[in-house]
Amino acid sequence: MMGAGKTTVGREFARRHRMRFLDCDHEIEARTGVKVATIFEIEGEAGFRRRESKMIDELTRETGLVLATGGGAVLDPVNRAMLSERGIVVYLNVPPQVLWERTRHDRNRPLLQVANPRERIERLHRERDPLYREVAHIIVDGGRGNPGTMVRHIEKAIEEYTKTHAHTECGPG
DSSP states (O other): OOOSSSSHHHHHHHTTTOOOOEHHHHHHHHHSSOOOHHHHHHHHHHHHHHHHHHHHHHHTTOOSSSEEOOGGGGGGGHHHHHHHSSSSOOOEOOOHHHHHHHHHTTTTTTOOOOOOOHHHHHHHHHHHHHHHHOOEEEEEEOOOOHHHHHHHHHHHHHHHHHHTTTSSOOOOO
């Protein structure tokens, strides 16, 4: 979900584990030379989602990578399948109130450029939470912990997950 801390926590996890970190939205911007908000304006959400799916397909084929996806990446069942099958997916579950506090002054979030952004966050959370839970191998409550604390929770959860799923091969996460 937007504002959950995926980029901050993902970057810290990657640093600690000497892995490469990429944010899917940032990678789209770097390759197109255009901000996500501008892609939304020109191509609409559907156009952006097509670009996002292509990027997820490419990036999930890499190894040794920590990937932060945009909050809406889980809307596409193909994305969910690629993410789930090609890596360990961590869902940072953050309550809508906290998401609102973190994003309310950010003008670079196209889906929040509406009359009532708080209501939009609550609706997006209701719609997306079940999809995040469907795709996630690990769910970490991300309401108030600092990035270091979050990373420690994720490390412990991944350790437990890999112990119980040692027979399956896990790719990039």
